[in-house]
Amino acid sequence: MKYLLSGLVVALGLAGCSKPAEQQPTSTIEQIKKNDVVRIGVFTDKPPFGYLDEKGTNQGFDVEIAKQVAKDLLGDEKKVQFVSTEAANRVEYLKSNKVDIIFANLTVTPERAQVVDFASPYLKVSLGVVSPKTNLITNLDQLKDKTLLVNKGTTADSFFSKQHKEIKLQKYEQNTETFDALKDGRGVALAHDNLLVLAWAKENPNYQVGITTLGQHDYIAPAVKKGDKELLDWLNKDLDKLKKEGVMHQAYEKTLKPVYGNGISEKDLLVE
Known part of the structure; x- marks a missing residue:
């Protein structure tokens, strides 16, 4: 009986000393901050919106905006992992959690709105x-x-x-x-x-x-996984800020104006 009680005391002592399980992130934003990187789906073959330059670096209008989103979310535009997408798999990449946000020239349609949540549009098309x-x-x-x-x-x-x-x-x-x-x-x-x-x-x-x-x-807009209201609300606020700060205009001047020149007006493309 003495040995049984002694064993019970030791077992209880060990149980009391065990470390509590690490709390898992409860939201996409918490998970992004824990990973210290945001995964953003972009095109790599659709200039001037998303493409790879001769050095294999992501470039384009969508890429410029995505880098600013990463900077506002994590404090550094380099803390973004660009995930190459194709037209047919953009929605699927969100649904299967391969990306956190899609910035791949995604046109807003009623069918897509049933399976993803669109943020504020930034381009007309x-x-x-x-x-x-x-x-x-x-x-x-x-x-x-x-x-x-x-x-x-x-x-x-x-x-x-x-x-x-x-x-x-x-x-x-x-x-x-x-x-x-x-x-x-x-x-x-x-x-x-x-x-x-x-x-x-x-x-x-x-x-x-x-x-x-x-x-x-x-309209073209970024998208997040269906039902991810916290990330969607944050993204909408950030896009509104970027528009007010002139970031959209700067991205247009850098990536789109050299292509379209004066043939297309900026106001006909950008959603302010």
């Missing part, structure tokens, strides 16, 4: 169609029974799949694949965000955007 100057497409009637190139999961994919089934679609995962297909003649034209095709045509003078505005005007 519509669809555009680019084609060779030698066979310029200027209206949709010219595309009937022809092959149009689009990216999977984009607003162009949705628009033509639902509203113009008389047009054949050839779909690709990556922007580079889609534009290479246009150069190879695998389609008569390519449809994408008008901001992208206008920029691409300037770099490829044998091509022209014959349809500059198609469908309704939409």
Whole structure:
């Protein structure tokens, strides 16, 4: 009996000396601060919004804004991990917790709003169609029974799949694949965000955007995981601050104006 009591006292003593379990972060912001890095999904093949330069460094309008968000959240713009995304997996990366925020030129749509939470928009956009100057497409009637190139999961994919089934679609995962297909003649034209095709045509003078505005005007906004209200509220406040401080204007001057020049007005692109 003596030994049993002695063992019980020792066991109780050891239990009393055990360290309490480390408390796990209760929110995304707490987890980000604990990790000391914020994971932001961006494009790496969609200049001038998100791309890799010759040194493999992330550049573009979305990247500039994302770095400022990281600075405001963690005190240093270098404390961001850029995660390369494609059009079709942006939403999935949020749902599967591969990223904390998406800054990959994501157009706000009702369908997407059901599965992610959009923050305040920062860019205006519509669809555009680019084609060779030698066979310029200027209206949709010219595309009937022809092959149009689009990216999977984009607003162009949705628009033509639902509203113009008389047009054949050839779909690709990556922007580079889609534009290479246009150069190879695998389609008569390519449809994408008008901001992208206008920029691409300037770099490829044998091509022209014959349809500059198609469908309704939409907005581009960052997004967070559905239901993450704390991070969403913080992001909305930060975006409002960045707009008031002129950060959006500075990012436009650095990344977009050199591409569009005076052909497109800043007020027609930025959401203030």
